Amino acid sequence: MNREEVISLLLDVFRSSLDNTVHLPEENIDVPVLEEPLIGFAAAADPIFREFKKPEVIGPEWMAPEEWLEGAKTVIAFFFPYTEEIRSRARIAEGPINEAWKYGYPAGSALARKLSLEMAEKLEQAGIRVCTPLTDPRMQVKPVPLEDGELHYMPSWSTRHAGFAAGLGTFGIHRHMITEKGSCGTMAASLIIDLELEPTELQYTGIYEHCIRCGVCAKRCPSGAITLERMRSVKKCGEYAGYLRETYGGGGCGKCLVAVPCEHRNPAAL
Numbered sequence: 001m002n003r004e005e006v007i008s009l010l011l012d013v014f015r016s017s018l019d020n021t022v023h024l025p026e027e028n029i030d031v032p033v034l035e036e037p038l039i040g041f042a043a044a045a046d047p048i049f050r051e052f053k054k055p056e057v058i059g060p061e062w063m064a065p066e067e068w069l070e071g072a073k074t075v076i077a078f079f080f081p082y083t084e085e086i087r088s089r090a091r092i093a094e095g096p097i098n099e100a101w102k103y104g105y106p107a108g109s110a111l112a113r114k115l116s117l118e119m120a121e122k123l124e125q126a127g128i129r130v131c132t133p134l135t136d137p138r139m140q141v142k143p144v145p146l147e148d149g150e151l152h153y154m155p156s157w158s159t160r161h162a163g164f165a166a167g168l169g170t171f172g173i174h175r176h177m178i179t180e181k182g183s184c185g186t187m188a189a190s191l192i193i194d195l196e197l198e199p200t201e202l203q204y205t206g207i208y209e210h211c212i213r214c215g216v217c218a219k220r221c222p223s224g225a226i227t228l229e230r231m232r233s234v235k236k237c238g239e240y241a242g243y244l245r246e247t248y249g250g251g252g253c254g255k256c257l258v259a260v261p262c263e264h265r266n267p268a269a270l
């Protein structure tokens, strides 16, 4: 199977999905959740995956592709943009939470994860061995307190970092990926396979190359978690998420992902 055939198989799974809608109870309508994904490929032996073990990047808990799957040859990364139906409602919403994000965000992440399992099944039926790190029992996230009171999360796998290695995009100061389809999406899917496929050619060299440092995400952040100097404080953002859970019974924030120049495009490409 070559790269085009694998892409075709992966997109077929997405296009035939029956679950790509979410019900918004206040409006009493069903809206589509995810757009077709961007798909990137990285060689499992790419030295960048070893770099991620450095404490200043992710840390020693990070597992390289061959630690997840013996004989790993390729990492496949995905970025599923949220649909305009979800984004436009979240964009104009007033108040701390809105139902498009409250229901759409978790539905999109759950769907991406489910689709990755269906994609893995299809690849396995074609004789390809597959690991899906996010659903693997070895997947863990270790919080590491830093000296300045900030938190660093050290996961054994990160779909954002895999996406960077696979040519999907770079980071923004909000710490989300900025792809050619922006930041407002989910990356809750990754596949490691034992089939060698041509890697995606990276269109960037810098880690933050797609971020124009406009500061709009920082201005929109209700918790003061984002600054141009320090980027997103995961501690402040997490505490605000906890406040939303306690006060509104869930909903999530996501203000830094909509009504920003990197919502649905790469602002550095203009």
Ligand code: SF4
Pocket: 172, 173, 174, 210, 211, 212, 213, 214, 215, 216, 217, 218, 260, 261, 262, 267
């Ligand atoms: S809103 Fe501006 S500063 Fe924030 S991540 Fe996007 S491009 Fe960067």
Ligand code: SF4
Pocket: 174, 220, 221, 222, 223, 224, 225, 226, 232, 236, 237, 238, 240, 241, 253, 254, 255, 256, 257
């Ligand atoms: S999710 Fe909300 S609180 Fe967290 S960084 Fe983005 S805007 Fe700020």
